[in-house]
Amino acid sequence: MSRRLYECVPNYSEGRRKEVIDRIVAPFRSRPGVHLLDHLADADHNRLVVTLVGQAVPLQEALLESARAAISAIDLRVHQGAHPRIGAVDVIPFVPLRGVAMADAVSLARSFAERYACETCVPVYLYEEAALRPERRNLEAVRKGQFETLRREVSLPERAPDFGGPGLHPSAGATAIGARQFLIAFNINLDSADAGLARSIARTIRASSGGLPCVKAVGVALADRGLVQVSVNVTDYRVTSLHQVLQMVRAEAARAGARVVETEIYGLVPASALIQEAARDLQVAGFDEAQVLDLRLADLPDRNGECP
């Protein structure tokens, strides 16, 4: 694998028609420099989430080819689904993964956005770290009112696209392209039937209401399991560790007489987030990640002649 890698998690407004999903995903298969790690279509949300890892140049080519397939097949004017969306290709976030910094991801997102708007005729809003207007750092602000409202409001100066336009693409809407940190989805399940408790704990721990930095959280009921869940996104585990989140949830739950039954890590997690936890739990002094065999192997130069 290359030394310079991005993660990219494009979301498409199609979770039902298998043949369309196949055409959208096809450009990510067997292309040198691009690896399809996962793709998940949800019929209720009518949405497809693709997880990619790759190098900047081939990743952009594959994204454009995939976007063309989505734009030609998805018509937002007749699209229905539970998830908020503004476009056939709804969001494309770039995440710095290895050998690249956030500044590189920002620069990639912006230059890709310009080319994307030009080649697809779909206007682009830049969001999070790549935002050109501070109010667009928040993706929800960009997607406010969804396709149906944005179609009318796009002519307002405060809703003008960053690239392309002036109007939306008639059937494919617009696309939000951004750069963000790698995100860990960490769900904590409590032995309680009180969704209010989960929501209250979520409010206590999340950064936006003065809790732990780099933590987003909501509380939900898991009705069929008779449990409630604090559903957490950790946007930088080096600032707030999973253990710190868990400890705070445990303490808050205990005050209400509830207990953490189990947790879930949804999707991918960087090895060092877990290694950090293990080293702390095992009281290891002076631990260096260079001691982790598998990370060491992954870092070796690819100069071997691959004997059979």
Added chain:
Amino acid sequence: MSRRLYECVPNYSEGRRKEVIDRIVAPFRSRPGVHLLDHLADADHNRLVVTLVGQAVPLQEALLESARAAISAIDLRVHQGAHPRIGAVDVIPFVPLRGVAMADAVSLARSFAERYACETCVPVYLYEEAALRPERRNLEAVRKGQFETLRREVSLPERAPDFGGPGLHPSAGATAIGARQFLIAFNINLDSADAGLARSIARTIRASSGGLPCVKAVGVALADRGLVQVSVNVTDYRVTSLHQVLQMVRAEAARAGARVVETEIYGLVPASALIQEAARDLQVAGFDEAQVLDLRLADLPDRNGECP
């Protein structure tokens, strides 16, 4: 990196002469398919420990070239050092690392041993998993009495080499070649000045005296730090986890009024040993190592055209 990898940790009876050490290590540098992860020379022990990762074919070529350098430079008849040894090249263990099983490492050790004895005129004893005689599974049995005694006893049937011989190489002695599992060196430091306590805990936890399976342990004093240490080797962390070892040492220490101050992991540790600990500590249900980003990246096919 290749899909089929071994670790190999050859030990040489030279820890003092820098130019000899350089000549022994040189064959492991910049050779396709072989990676020199570490090498550590100890003057008191008069011993050099090299940590390699590589593919079977180039690894064997490099080991032979390195052995020739050691055999021509080291004379056991005048060698002195604290560490037990039978040869200029003392031991060569092969460890299955990725895409290979213990049976492959055993087969590699045996076929390499035959070639090694033939090409270097140094006789070989096969040990641990590669042993051809059950009593030679234990390396200490093979090395009993060291070079000085073995030189006299080599003509006894029970001490005959497995390959080469009948006598030892006059100056380079013999080499023990084997196959074993990856080993984690885990040291646990206690706030006590009583080396007897550390020795007693070591006896309690080690497999050989009925303690935890896959655990070897000795107790030592760390005089200059005013602490004692239980020095542990875990030979299979999937059987006994580091956490289980630590919990048992904590409990035994507590009975004597002592406490674990810190631990050390010496050398390399497989990521999954730590990931297992973290998942347990964080109460993660149904965790799959395929979710660990870095392991996933390391497993991706090397089919990318390496864009600049």
